[in-house]
Amino acid sequence: MKFRTLVAFVGPSVFMMLLFIAAPLVSVLMQSFQVTQPVMQQIEVETCTPGFLTQTCITETKTVPLIDEETGKTQTTTTWVGLQSYRNLLQMPRVWDAISTGQWGNILQIDFWKALRFTLVFTLLTLPMVIGVGLAIALAVNNAVRSLRGPVIFISLLPFIITPVIGSLAIYWLFVGDGIITSLIERWTGNDIAMFAQAWTIELLMYVYQVWHVAPFAFVIFYAGLQTVNMDTLESAVIDGANRWERLRHVIIPHLMPLIIFIALIHLMDTYRAFEVIVGFRSQAHVISLQWLTYDFLTPDDAGNRAISRASASAMLTMIGIVVLLILPLRRTWRDHKGTT
Amino acid sequence: MALKQLALGGAISLIGSAVFADCAFENDVPVKSLSAGFEAWKAVTDAMSECGNFSAELDQEFRKKQPAAFDANPSLYQIGGVSNGTITPLLNAGTIRPLDDLVEKYGQNLAPNQLIKVDGKTMAVAMMVNTQHLMYRDDILSDLGLDVPTTYDDVLAAAKAIKDAGVVDYPVGATMKSGWNIAQDFNNMFAGYGGQFFNADNTTTVNSEAGVKALEMMKALTEYMDPEYLVSDSTYVQQQFQQGKIAMANLWSSRAAAMDDVAESQVVGKVKMAAAPTAMEGGAPATTMWWDGIVIASNIGDDAADAAFRVVMEGLDSDMVTENNDEAIWLIAGYKPTDLAAGVVATATATPAPPAYPSTTQMGLLHTAVGNELPAFFTGERSAEATLAAVTDAYTTAAKEAGILP
């Protein structure tokens, strides 16, 4: 295919991606090296606010931004600060300090490292579980009576299609406070249980939720893959005396390998960006994820402040993390690409 | 019944088109408002929509949009709903207009108490006050012969008595969800111990004796709370009350009406209101005073501002208050304080009186820093001093980024 034809085909798609993804990305990159702040001034202000029946007035010195006379907008200055925002985020001195004194746990009190720890564990731990559970369901469905498959596939897909915010809330309600499952466990064990009082139980629930939510995606793709397993290979394996387990390992899994890589790729990307699960489970006090950290920096407080520079830095670091994680599965795509041309 | 509700729904869905039932004038300029979405705002915007050509956006995430939307030219909204926290960015950016001439023209019914003045200019019109104060189960306290707690030491003693008597497992509730809520709880307690949040040079003073005492008192209270207190927001505490699981909480006055809601509550008539407890002898009640009110954008034509203000006056009139008396502690003429308002009145009229929540840029930054760093203290990862040092660090970093500190 000629270059110009290729451009004609991919043009609209690339244009949209450049406009809505690449352009913001470049601006994020720039902002991570800059700090934009309003020009501040100190003024004496009297403020009157209501009590219940009377007003209270106080006079105090306030630091407020300077407003430009001509444009009517706040005056701002933008300074190039190099890696300062990254430094604020990573807090390396505290990290070295923790390492040199041997108190490794202290590293996890810094927001970024805390978020990175959870995000990595969350991503890497759920990956094999999603693939395993997905494969198990696919094999079981493939094994089921044909008339049952339709309804079973339908039910299996539910956790995947349900809106993530709602899915995580549905599970949250089952466990929070005296949610029905918590009280059920309490009745069995006789202990008072609070699932949302300590980090590890929350994390456990989040893993369960994530596997519940993503395994159906892996399942449906594996199930589709199983439909194209070469029966001849399978039967010759039987003739060679391979048992069920060996057939699974040597025939079926290699056949599904490209799909496993595809799922791994998608799962790594989506889970590394975990965000809704933090909001849904309200786990901010105990565990946070990288995207949640970025989002938190960007959320203005009551006074309208947002830490845009640190948010940009944390977004860039998140991206770098994903790229590193993706290199492995992508090497294969590169080989395939070279192979087909 | 279903049919009646459907008809009602149909009527309400006409918001935005011309329904001028009880409005004194017919509004012909399109007016939009952006505010939070709690019951009081629903009541006020419903009353405003009677004038026609009005549409309300009730959004609890309004803070994310409001500064930018008012900064646009022309402003995307004419009317904004703010509180003493959220007015700051609008005030700082100069995107809301002084209302003195409009108040003079149309504001005959406003009480002087309602006018929020900054440097002598009226910048906002308040409609209600809100504060966190003590709510308690009257039946439990009187059964055990306990007095209504007036200090936090009393609260601890009462909590112990209730727990020992086995009335409820967790006598105390608190809005200690990590983030905004727990920070506000700390602010209350810190102010209660006489703490000042900032030095003159904008550095913070939370890492002080008052700060440590505040944290220790909060920790002492958590002994009597449901262990899941770090996910407990106002709604959760309210539900705990309604389901009879807790006996005392320092909760927002806007939640008071829910205690007597027959459809939700199992403790109707049993929850009473009192002043927020004091943290130290002779101190003010450990809480802060809040107001909610409206502002008018500056990036709009004078005609539009005129129309918008008239619509607002219609929304804040006595008729609206009479219809929604218990939805809030209104500042508007016609409000009749009921038992539910007792806590607010006692808190606001205490001497010394609790401070108003400071509407400054620094406070916003500090609030965020406190909200993010405090949970580590309650999960036991850090000592009180280390936590307050971490708060100071986080605040300093953010304040430098915002240009507050050099």
Add this chain to the structure above:
Amino acid sequence: MSSKALAQPLALRVASGGFLAFWCFLAAFPIFWITVMSFKSPRDAFAANPADVIFGPVTRASGQGLSALDIVLGGTALIFALRWAFSALPKLIAKWTPPAWIVLGWLVGAAVYALAFVLAFVGILPVLLGAINGIAGPLGVPLIGLTTEHYIAVWAENAFYRNFINSMIVTAGVVTVSLTVGTLAGYGLARSGSNLAFWLLILALIFRALPHSVLVAGYLPWFINSAEILRPIFGEISPTLYGQPWAVIAVLVAINQPFTIWMLRSFFQNIPTELDEAARVDGCSHFQAFRRVIMPVMWPGVITTGLFSFLLGYNDFLVTSLLLDAQNQTMVPAIAGYFNRETTTTDQVEAVAAAVSITAPLFLLVMVFQRQIVSGLTAGAVKG
């Protein structure tokens, strides 16, 4: 697996069946449970005892509920309605729509069915059964507490149908535009072996990895001020992008492009090159070859990819909540509005009812397209 050599021992079959049953229970239970909650009064819905949630004593005490008669008659009607949907409905649709329009036929069929279902079970049956209950004596006394008041509150009083329509507009826009742009790009990338194509794919992948919250926060100031920014170029007609459904559609399409072109590329790679090469030999240009030869055979892959686009557009929260105003709000952010800082327990149950309402169209969609998803994926929409 029909071959005799592959026949399985009973133990394995039982284990596999048991596992499947267990999984189905896990998959369906949370959704089933919020459905039950949405029909109860607030006090029942958040009760600690599961039996209270299911039987709803408080709801029943207020006189709302199902009698034994209701359960038997309503249940029978429900079973028949569902069985008809799986057996007779597909045949009916296949009979009445020409093969080329089968997708549209299914969509219309499903929508009509959903409408009839809601009408029958919410409109006609309650009235009918209410009348029968009145004369049925003890059989007509409510056994299980059940109230539809939250649904009425959500759909009528809170005008949730407007959010529903907005959701439909945004989702339809996202699916259509995303597939149109995506099939072209996917085909181009599949047929080009150049390194540029490869790096475009990798770039798309990196784009996909970007945290959305960053992108969205970047859009907000531009969207709000767009009228001011664009005025020098377009003059007075320059629009404010904030609050415009089509602007949100464009954003969601862009965010969704990487996944779409990856899926479609793998799918096109599985269509033999000989097909379009033959057309090219006959004198067709690439575009003509695409239109005449590829388009007729690409539907299974497009339907599968379209379904993923649908899920993205329909389920999105971050973009829609920040960039749309109240008039154009879609359903997911509207639900989040119920969970605000000043919410009541009734609000929460209404939110649950709204959440169940949101899930219903997804149900229908998967029911309809389930076979196509599997066949589309089998046909090779995913090959890594």
